[in-house]
Amino acid sequence: MLVSANxxxxxxxxxxxxxxxxxxxxxxxxxxxxxxSVQRALGSVTPRAQNVQxxxxxxxxxxxxxxxxxVSADGQGERELEGESCVQAAEALAVILAxxxxxxxxxxxxxxxxxxxxxxxxxxxxxARVTSWxxxxxxxxxxxxxxPSARGRPxxxxxxxxxxxxxxxxxxxxxxxxxxxxxxxxxxxLRWFLDASYWPEHDVHLPSDxxxxxxxxxxxxxxxxxxxxxRGPFEIVPRLGLRGFAVRAIGFGVTQSLEGTSxxxxxxxxxxxxVDFGRSLGAALALDFVVPFxxxxxxxxxxxxxxxxxxxxxxxxxxxxxxx
Numbered sequence: 001m002l003v004s005a006n007x008x009x010x011x012x013x014x015x016x017x018x019x020x021x022x023x024x025x026x027x028x029x030x031x032x033x034x035x036x037s038v039q040r041a042l043g044s045v046t047p048r049a050q051n052v053q054x055x056x057x058x059x060x061x062x063x064x065x066x067x068x069x070x071v072s073a074d075g076q077g078e079r080e081l082e083g084e085s086c087v088q089a090a091e092a093l094a095v096i097l098a099x100x101x102x103x104x105x106x107x108x109x110x111x112x113x114x115x116x117x118x119x120x121x122x123x124x125x126x127x128a129r130v131t132s133w134x135x136x137x138x139x140x141x142x143x144x145x146x147x148p149s150a151r152g153r154p155x156x157x158x159x160x161x162x163x164x165x166x167x168x169x170x171x172x173x174x175x176x177x178x179x180x181x182x183x184x185x186x187x188x189x190l191r192w193f194l195d196a197s198y199w200p201e202h203d204v205h206l207p208s209d210x211x212x213x214x215x216x217x218x219x220x221x222x223x224x225x226x227x228x229x230x231r232g233p234f235e236i237v238p239r240l241g242l243r244g245f246a247v248r249a250i251g252f253g254v255t256q257s258l259e260g261t262s263x264x265x266x267x268x269x270x271x272x273x274x275v276d277f278g279r280s281l282g283a284a285l286a287l288d289f290v291v292p293f294x295x296x297x298x299x300x301x302x303x304x305x306x307x308x309x310x311x312x313x314x315x316x317x318x319x320x321x322x323x324x
Contacts, residue, residue, distance in 0.1 A: 028058070028086035037091060041098035054097060061189075062230060064089045070100060160184045162284050162319035166197045170290065170313020171218070171245070172204055178218075180317050191237050192225045193272070197315075203252070206303050212253030214298055214306045220245045224268060224288075233276040241268045243290065249298040249306065262296035264309060274321060282321040289314050 024030065029037070057067040066081040066089045081096070083089030166180035182195030197220045205213035224241025246263040270288030277283070290313040297308035 027060075027064075029090050034090055034094065037094040041094050054100075056093065058086070060086075066090070066093055068093060068096065158185070158323050160282070160321050160323045162321045164284075164317060164319025167316045168197075168199065168218075168313070169315070170310040171247075172216075172307045173207055176202070176218075180319065182317075182319070186228060189228055190225060191228050191235075191239075191272075192223070193239065193241070194221075194223050195317075196221045204249075204298075204306050206300060206306060209253075209303065212251075212300055212303055214249040214251050214300070216247060216249045216298070216307065218245065218247045222268060226272070233282075235274045235276075237272045237274075239268075239270060239272060239288075241288075242266070243268050245292075245309070247298065247307070251300055251306075254300060254303075260298065262298065264292050264294040264296055266290045266292040266309070266313075268315075270315075276323075280323055282323065284317070284319050284321050286317040287314065288317075 053071040055069040057069075059065045059067070064083050064086045066083075068077075068079050068081060070077045079096070081089045081092045083092065160183065162180075162182045162184070164180055166178050168176045168178060176199055178197055178199035180195060180197040182193055184191055184193045199216075199218040201215055201217040203213055204216045205211075220243055222241055222243035224239040226237040226239025229236045229238075243266050244263065245266065246261065248259070248261045250259045251257045268288045268290050270286060272284055272286040274282055274284040290309075291311070292309040292313070295309045295311075298306040300306055
């Protein structure tokens with residue numbers, strides 16, 4: 001489908017050369033308020049200014065994040081601004097643009113010197129006061145885009161692959177350590193997980209007789225989904241899921257050694273906590289409670305259960321994460 005439409009930039013008389021394309025959101029300042037904030041930051045004295053082109057991407061999540069991409073005489077730049085509200089992030093944006101337009105004023109702020117100004121405009125009711133900056137005739141162009149996604153972390157909208165150790169509680173008589181592999185991806189406010197775990201063959205003894213038991217190997221696969229909560233590089237995901245288990249057991253210390261397999265399905269509920277060390281690397285710690293829908297057992301006769309899922313079990317998982 002090919003569609004064409006006419007679009008016209010809005011000229012703003014308060015700041016010569018300013019063209020502002022800004023999304024109209026209920027919790028964000030209007031185009032006029034953003035323009036007024038830039039005007040207050042520029043002040044009323046003509047500076048030695050440079051032209052600046054800026055592109056702004058607005059993301060709403062637990063906090064408001066504005067991604068700013070700029071092109072000026074100094075080259076291209078990119079930075080991320082974060083605020084408890086859209087208004088707060090927009091204030092920082094106006095100040096940064098004023099500093100880009102007037103490098104001399106920026107140096108004055110960094111050195112603690114007062115900025116050059118002849119007058120100060122009063123801030124609007126919903127925009128905090130900004131230090132006055134010299135007026136500019138530079139051309140500043142904005143392009144605003146609203147992205148309905150979660151916090152702008154490196155892990156957003158990218159796959160993560162994790163590998164590590166998993167500790168199982170509640171199937172055997174003692175805790176059992178195995179290996180686990182998982183993949184995950186963020187989708188807006190949600191994150192989904194697919195994982196597989198394996199416990200290599202090992203001996204499980206009867207609690208009452210260490211000479212008898214079974215050679216046991218076990219595996220599981222699971223899927224889960226949870227709501228993301230982020231704070232800086234940290235993320236917490238309370239999640240619910242389903243997990244399937246399969247066990248193979250061969251008896252030993254008995255007159256006739258038999259081999260058998262069993263499987264069951266379980267519901268899981270828990271939390272994954274992760275931290276990003278950079279764009280590609282991170283770590284994750286998960287703790288899930290496991291409630292089986294069935295409880296098949298591996299039996300020795302006479303002797304009793306070698307292993308049987310408990311009514312409520314648990315799994316703890318620690319892994320390194322690679323994102324791409």
